[in-house]
Amino acid sequence: xxxxxxxxxxxxxxxxxxxxxxxxxxxxxxxxxxxxxxxxxxxxxxxxxxxxxxxxxxxxxxxxxxxxxxxxxxxxxxxxxxxxxxxxxxxxxxxxxxxxxxxxxxxxxxxxxxxxxxxxxxxxxxxxxxxxxxxxxxxxxxxxxxxxxxxxxxxxxxxxxxxxxxxxxxxxxxxxxxxxxxxxxxxxxxxxxxxxxxxxxxxxxxxxxxxxxxxxxxxxxxxxxxxxxxxxxxx
Amino acid sequence: xxxxxxxxxxxxxxxxxxxxxxxxxxxxxxxxxxxxxxxxxxxxxxxxxxxxxxxxxxxxxxxxxxxxxxxxxxxxxxxxxxxxxxxxxxxxxxxxxxxxxxxxxxxxxxxxxxxxxxxxxxxxxxxxxxxxxxxxxxxxxxxxxxxxxxxxxxxxxxxxxxxxxxxxxxxxxxxxxxxxxxxxxxxxxxxxxxxxxxxxxxxxxxxxxxxxxxxxxxxxxxxxxxxxxxxxxxx
DNA sequence: TGAGCTATAATGTGATCACAATTATACGTA
DNA sequence: TACGTATAATTGTGATCACATTATAGCTCA
Numbered sequence: 001x002x003x004x005x006x007x008x009x010x011x012x013x014x015x016x017x018x019x020x021x022x023x024x025x026x027x028x029x030x031x032x033x034x035x036x037x038x039x040x041x042x043x044x045x046x047x048x049x050x051x052x053x054x055x056x057x058x059x060x061x062x063x064x065x066x067x068x069x070x071x072x073x074x075x076x077x078x079x080x081x082x083x084x085x086x087x088x089x090x091x092x093x094x095x096x097x098x099x100x101x102x103x104x105x106x107x108x109x110x111x112x113x114x115x116x117x118x119x120x121x122x123x124x125x126x127x128x129x130x131x132x133x134x135x136x137x138x139x140x141x142x143x144x145x146x147x148x149x150x151x152x153x154x155x156x157x158x159x160x161x162x163x164x165x166x167x168x169x170x171x172x173x174x175x176x177x178x179x180x181x182x183x184x185x186x187x188x189x190x191x192x193x194x195x196x197x198x199x200x201x202x203x204x205x206x207x208x209x210x211x212x213x214x215x216x217x218x219x220x221x222x223x224x225x226x227x228x229x230x231x232x233x234x235x
Numbered sequence: 236x237x238x239x240x241x242x243x244x245x246x247x248x249x250x251x252x253x254x255x256x257x258x259x260x261x262x263x264x265x266x267x268x269x270x271x272x273x274x275x276x277x278x279x280x281x282x283x284x285x286x287x288x289x290x291x292x293x294x295x296x297x298x299x300x301x302x303x304x305x306x307x308x309x310x311x312x313x314x315x316x317x318x319x320x321x322x323x324x325x326x327x328x329x330x331x332x333x334x335x336x337x338x339x340x341x342x343x344x345x346x347x348x349x350x351x352x353x354x355x356x357x358x359x360x361x362x363x364x365x366x367x368x369x370x371x372x373x374x375x376x377x378x379x380x381x382x383x384x385x386x387x388x389x390x391x392x393x394x395x396x397x398x399x400x401x402x403x404x405x406x407x408x409x410x411x412x413x414x415x416x417x418x419x420x421x422x423x424x425x426x427x428x429x430x431x432x433x434x435x436x437x438x439x440x441x442x443x444x445x446x447x448x449x450x451x452x453x454x455x456x457x458x459x460x461x462x463x464x465x466x467x468x469x470x
Numbered sequence: 471t472g473a474g475c476t477a478t479a480a481t482g483t484g485a486t487c488a489c490a491a492t493t494a495t496a497c498g499t500a
Numbered sequence: 501t502a503c504g505t506a507t508a509a510t511t512g513t514g515a516t517c518a519c520a521t522t523a524t525a526g527c528t529c530a
Contacts, residue, residue, distance in 0.1 A: 019313075019512090019513065019514090020513080020514065021513080021514085044480080044481065044482090045481075045482070046480080046481070046482095047480095047481095054514085054515090055514060055515045055516075056482095056514095056515085056516095057513080057514050057515065057516090058513080058514065060296070060482085060483090061295070061296065061299050061513095064296050064299055064300055064303075065299055065300065065302075065303045067300075068299075068300045068303035068304055069303055070393075070396055077481090077482080077521085077522065077523090078254075078481080078482045078483075078521095078522095079481080079482080079522090079523095086391070088390075088391040089391050089393060091391070092342065092389070092391045092392065092393045092394075093393050095338070095342065096335075096338070096393055096394050096397075099334060099335065099338035100331075100334065100335055100338075100397075103330070103331070103334035103335075107327065107330065154327070155323075156321070156323040156324050156326070156327045157327065158305075158324060158327045158328050158331055158401075158404070159327075159331050161305055161400070162331075162335075162397040162400060162401075165396070165397060166393075166397075169393070254482090254483065254484085255483080255484065256483080256484085279510080279511065279512090280511075280512070281510080281511070281512095282511095289484085289485090290484060290485045290486075291484095291485085291486095291512095292483080292484050292485065292486090293483080293484065295512085295513090296483095312491085312492065312493095312511090312512080313491095313492095313511080313512045313513075314492090314511080314512080
């Protein structure tokens with residue numbers, strides 16, 4: 001188990017009123033989501049506490065929470081590490097995203113009013129800007145934002161936490177996907193989704209979201225290529 | 236927020252080698268899953284620690300984990316309570332179960348060998364026995380067992396933790412469902428699933444699981460009835 | 471040179487304590 | 501009797517410490 005590879009926590013400023021646990025949680029969540037920590041890297045309570053200049057207590061709580069969300073993995077001994085990826089697991093995560101998110105999208109349809117639609121359009125335009133600017137990190141964030149806005153339109157939403165668990169597990173790879181396909185794939189599928197919403201066609205929306213996800217992760221359909229990426233730590 | 240209603244933790248024996256945190260986690264998880272704690276009931280760290288005769292530390296960790304799994308809800312002040320149910324939320328949870336579990340079942344199909352099939356048959360027979368004995372708690376447990384065996388047949392399974400999160404949120408109600416419909420619904424749908432497996436028909440299996448879930452929760456399709464049950468704390 | 475053992479260091483777990491914020495209770499006033 | 505305030509109790513948060521377990525590094529011996 002890797003114990004030395006660098007960790008770029010890039011800690012965001014700690015807003016007042018925010019507990020230390022929340023702050024650590026955000027740090028680690030971002031680091032995992034955007035691939036700042038290599039799979040297999042061991043995380044120790046005291047090590048992280050020292051990096052962040054706080055006591056071990058909040059780190060313990062944040063680690064446990066992230067393990068519960070499948071963002072990190074706790075071994076039998078209590079040791080915590082970033083889970084390793086395999087091609088088969090990647091495929092399962094991808095298909096799980098399609099199943100759950102297309103469901104969530106269809107369920108949100110009846111609740112999408114013009115305000116939500118405008119919010120989606122605005123986010124889509126922001127993605128365009130980020131694309132032209134070549135800001136890959138921003139594209140990833142805004143793409144997630146687009147999906148989130150869609151799903152939480154449903155006020156009785158219960159699947160967002162499940163979806164975010166999948167995002168966390170796929171996080172580093174989604175960034176890579178954006179990198180490879182940034183030029184063309186995003187806009188089209190989002191437009192397709194927006195059109196479906198305008199027609200109030202839940203099924204068409206479901207299909208658009210499914211295609212969006214599949215397109216976004218299509219770069220990794222070849223197990224050999226994916227294994228290469230994993231082994232070479234390109235992530 | 237309810238602060239006084241009784242809590243039946245019914246703590247299981249603490250096996251050696253099991254950490255205090257794991258033990259508390261199991262206690263609370265079971266209590267939530269089987270409706271031993273009323274929705275809205277406030278849970279305090281010190282209170283639970285005293286009930287279980289341990290220090291507050293393991294309780295804190297267990298509570299945070301259960302909140303991450305949506306089994307409990309953490310308010311802005313850090314207070315923890317059992318989430319309240321609404322008819323709309325119930326419906327969303329039910330449909331989310333159908334979407335995810337039927338997906339997981341179809342994905343498991345290629346991996347179901349005769350060993351797994353026999354395990355499923357054995358569990359199904361145990362459910363029969365529990366039904367004739369009228370042991371409702373056992374029926375609920377075995378029914379979950381049946382589903383779990385099916386899903387984990389897929390060695391690359393990534394949805395089980397998501398599914399269990401939904402089970403936790405629906406827990407108390409599933410027991411009630413079993414109570415109302417114990418006489419007839421379970422066996423038929425499980426037989427349907429077993430037949431689909433024998434024919435190696437993933438789509439038929441998917442439909443059987445979807446029907447099984449819908450039948451099991453059909454008792455609560457009427458919002459008024461459901462509201463009555465919630466308000467009257469029959470759970 | 472390399473496999474196995476030992477001593478040392480590092481780590482997770484759990485307990486206790488201090489503090490600030492929140493909540494509950496009791497009191498006094500209108 | 502109802503309401504607002506002040507006091508007291510409760511609670512979550514975070515830090516520090518002790519302990520048992522596990523991992524690591526160094527050494528010995530074949």
